[in-house]
Amino acid sequence: MRNPTPSETIIRGTVHKNHPHDSAAKQVMGEAVYIDDMPEARDLLHIYVAQSTKAHAKLLKLDVSAVRNAPGVACVLTAGDVPGINDASPVLGDDPVFAEDLVEYVGQSLFAVAANSIEDARAAASLAIIEYEELDAILTVDQAMAAGSFVLPSRTMARGDAAEALGRAKHRLQGRMEIGGQDHFYLESQISLAVPREDGDVLIHCSTQHPTEVQHNVAKFLNVPDHSVTVEVRRMGGGFGGKETQGAWFAAIAALTATRTGRPAKLRLDRDDDMVMTGKRHDFVVDYDVGFDDAGRVTGIEFVFASRCGRSADLSAAINDRTMFHADNCYYFKDITIQSHRCKTHTVSNTAFRGFGGPQGMVAVERVMDAIAARLEADPLEVRKINLYGKTDRNVTPYHMTIEDNIAAEIIEELAEKSDYYQRRREIRAFNEKSPILKKGISLTPVKFGISFTTTFLNQAGALLHVYTDGSVMLNHGGTEMGQGLFIKVAQVVAEELQIDIERVKITATTTDKVPNTSATAASSGSDMNGKAAEAAARTIKERLIAFAAGHYNVAEQDIQFLPNRVRIGDQTVSFAELVQLAYLNRVSLSATGYYKTPKIHYDAETFSGRPFYYFAYGAAVSEAVIDTLTGENRITRVDLIHDTGKSLNPAIDLGQIEGGFIQGMGWLTTEELVFDDHGNLRTHAPSTYKIPACGDRPDIFNMELYSGGENVEDSIHKSKAVGEPPFMLAISAFNAIADAVSSVSDYAIYPTLDAPATPERVLKAVEALETEMTTQDTARVKAAE
Known part of the structure; x- marks a missing residue:
């Protein structure tokens, strides 16, 4: 062993550097494996979900006897076949996997058919006898507001006295804006592949941003403990929030099919069915009333946001709250009132989408800035600048957070x-x-x-890190990769902490049997939380190695330094792999978990x-x-x-x-x-x-x-x-x-x-x-x- 030269003591940085996406080359070459690319078992069942053709109706009759007897059919599932709770909702228990006595949107799941081919399943589903009693349907925000139809109570956020400020304003404007929804249009549609295991357990390969929530919902649906359900996600072909909650429906159906038949089962929606059956970005109707002075500074403002949530709550409470949180964008409003109405309509339940309600609040306030500028014949940018939050004053939000x-x-x-x-x-x-x-x-x-x-409780993450005796590292954490580059970023963090080449870090599929009880990969927090959790795990192993090396070589811990792919211990240097092998032979644990919870928030x-x-x-x-x-x-x-x-x-x-x-x-x-x-x-x-x-x-x-x-x-x-x-x-x-x-x-x-x-x-x-x-x-x- 030799001492390093001065140039070799410089620690090479892995973070803050350009590294290619871990799957980029495989995606370009068509070699990246998505769920539908996985080899199909010889006895694989294909599932088709039959949907309601009515927006709002009583379900008077659902006769699937002919469906069960159709060629190639192995299993037909309705609400009556669910052994546990017929629900896959994220919060309120209001999302039945299969309709029971009532349908509340066109596309709502009625029953599922599992057959030897998707063609057989579709053909069989058409044989069902379905009778409805149609009811009046509420389809738009305006209709819901007129009928007082809401999935959740309306909320009001206020500071100061907006009404009084508007009354004394030098100038005043009112306006209305309609903001449309948006389909996620991920390249990979909703898909789950369920594989039965011993003792009634099931492994589910699911395209989801929230493996833990899928695990919990499937277990509840099957009436089994959470430990009986394992959910694995290597990568998604896009998610954008559309796979945060609603993939649980399809995972539950696939899991019940697999456990009931003892055969693996795949449920893959085609593009049309996916767009009809799954939720979108919430569309909004926004009314505003704003008062301002000659310079364009807002002196009082009121917003009324009304969103189309659809037939159930899904994540509408948090989404609409975030709309309210972002109705200020970059601007300070001393006197402000924000009302939020969460409308129930007989359309698909809208759900998370990139920005999670924030964009709708921000597009509304930016309309206001332009309208003020037009009234004053001013440059809109100057109106924006005069209303910006300050550094040391005018820096408290309507929800009392100091910026x-x-x-x-x-x-x-x-x-x-x-x-x-x-x-x-x-x-x-x-x-x-x-x-x-x-x-x-x-x-x-x-x-x-x-x-x-x-x-608040969702702001936590876990990671699992194994260092093998050759110095290679296996990394697992609760975040999911949907194309955004989360895996490579977290791998960079681990490589930086251990000072090893990033190629030595193996990124593995997210799975609930390695890191439990994780939060969704959402809220832009994937790298923040999982990076910190992985760093904590790597740091634990690093500290063990330092403590071992200090005792083994009889040097002070402060005289041990991790360098690129090696470790300086006093006046000598060993490779990282050598130190790891030596630590193993001396019975030092080379596996660690890491945990992180976001500080300061309340x-x-x-x-x-x-x-x-x-x-x-x-x-x-x-x-x-x-x-x-x-x-x-x-x-x-x-x-x-x-x-x-x-x-x-x-x-x-x-x-x-x-x-x-x-x-x-x-x-x-x-x-x-x-x-x-x-x-x-x-x-x-x-x-x-x-x-x-x-x-x-x-x-x-x-x-x-x-x-x-x-x-x-x-x-x-x-x-x-x-x-x-x-x-x-x-x-x-x-x-x-x-x-x-x-x-x-x-x-x-x-x-x-x-x-x-x-x-x-x-x-x-x-x-x-x-x-x-x-x-x-x-x-x-x-x-x-x-």
């Missing part, structure tokens, strides 16, 4: 300069004066997004007060749009953005998340339209009728960068910040840029009523509405002059 990490103003200023916002705005206005058909618009909007589960849901978020992630984006006033067609032509990821664990991964989040947000606000007919049928349930952004929809100019001054003030994992959800809201700038282009039709004299998504039809209607209003105003002026 300690505010960098919104710095990011906005840097972006405005780098994007040449002010000059471009002048050029766009000059262009619009000379262009009667094509109109351009520009908007700069900021983002402040709270990071943590607002349900929150009283009854009073809307406390610290629901550990920290905030910030960003800002400038979008430029062009519209055709004759057709309503529109396009986002340029985007510039700066986003804060603290000290990024992996800049390449984070930039990918930022771009993907922006494009998905742009789709929500421009092209992705969910259309239900008057009978509750979803008419947009395939790529032919539901348009997500394609490659050609990406702006021709797309400039993005990580905020160079970013460093988390809190003790997050290596001072990084979450990046999963916050970039989604940067796309609000795209919607506002389109609204700015529409406004130019009136020479900016009228701010348009434009609902989301800004489809060509909606843009054209907004243009026509402005032209009609201008004509009306001209006529009134002529009559007044006469």
Whole structure:
């Protein structure tokens, strides 16, 4: 053994560096294994779920005798066949896996057929005799509000006296905005593969963001202990929140089929069934009343948010709460009231979606900022800046949390300069004066997004780490990989702690029999929590190795230093693998668990007060749009953005998340339209009728960068910040840029009523509405002059 040279004592960093996604090469080559790629057992059963064709009806008769006798059928399951509790809800016990006496949306599960092929199962399902007694259906938010139909009690958050402030305001505006929903459109549909085991146990390969919740729901459904159900997830082909809760339904059906028949069973939804049966982003109707002074500073504001939750609560309580938490975005409102109505409709239960209600609150307040600017004939960016939270004052949110990490103003200023916002705005206005058909618009909007589960107990994570005698490491944790790069980030953390090559860290499938009782991979907290848990496990093993080496070599612990792939012990150096082997021979445990719970957070849901978020992630984006006033067609032509990821664990991964989040947000606000007919049928349930952004929809100019001054003030994992959800809201700038282009039709004299998504039809209607209003105003002026 030799002493290291001075250059060798420099510890090589693994975090804060670009590393490829662990599955990237396999995904490009088609070698990454998803559940439907797994080899099928010879006796595998395929499951089809029969669905209600009525939005609201009593289920008078469900005769499946002919289905049971159909060719190839091995098993038919209805509510009467459930041995445990017929429910797979995340919170309130109001999501029956199979309908019993009542159906409450088109697409609700009636029964399941397991057969030798999916074709046999579908054919058999069509033989069922079903009789309904139709009931009146509530399908829209407005209908629900009129009927007083709610899945949860309405909530009010207030500070100061908004009504009094509005009464004395120098200027006052009221408005309404409808915000559409969004389908998750993950590439891999909902799927579960259940394999029966001894003693009535079952292994479920499930495409889910929440293996523990699936485990608990399946156990409850089967009437077995949790330990009898193991859920495993290696990777998902996208999730975006759509696989946080609702995958449990399909896992339960597959598990019951497998345990009843003794044969493995797979339930895979096709695209149409998936879109019809599963929940979406909540659509909202928002009313606002705002008072402001001559400078555009808000002096009082009231919001009323009403969301379409669907037939059951699902996660609507927390989602709507987060809408309320983010109705301020980056702005301080001294006198504010926020009402939230959680409407029950006879449509599919809406669920988690990237941003979890936050985007709907933020798009509403950004509409308000633009409306104020239009009334005052001011630059919307100046109105935004004057309303920003302060550093040491004007820095307490409506839910009484003091903001300690505010960098919104710095990011906005840097972006405005780098994007040449002010000059471009002048050029766009000059262009619009000379262009009667094509109109351009520009908007700069900021983002402040709270990071943590607002349900406090969910802010915990676990990890399991094994070091083998050759120095290789096996890593397992409770987070799930859905394409966002969580696994590679957590592997980086472990490699950094142990100072080994990242290739020496094996990333293994998330499974409930290794790390129990985990939280969903959601709320942008995957890297934060699982990274800290894995770091704790690695640190435990590292401390054991240090203690062993100190005793074995008779040196002080402070004289032991972990270097790249080796350990310096006093005046000698051994490889990491040598030290591990030696520790094993001396009976030192090389396996450890790690645990982490997010500090500082506390929150009283009854009073809307406390610290629901550990920290905030910030960003800002400038979008430029062009519209055709004759057709309503529109396009986002340029985007510039700066986003804060603290000290990024992996800049390449984070930039990918930022771009993907922006494009998905742009789709929500421009092209992705969910259309239900008057009978509750979803008419947009395939790529032919539901348009997500394609490659050609990406702006021709797309400039993005990580905020160079970013460093988390809190003790997050290596001072990084979450990046999963916050970039989604940067796309609000795209919607506002389109609204700015529409406004130019009136020479900016009228701010348009434009609902989301800004489809060509909606843009054209907004243009026509402005032209009609201008004509009306001209006529009134002529009559007044006469």
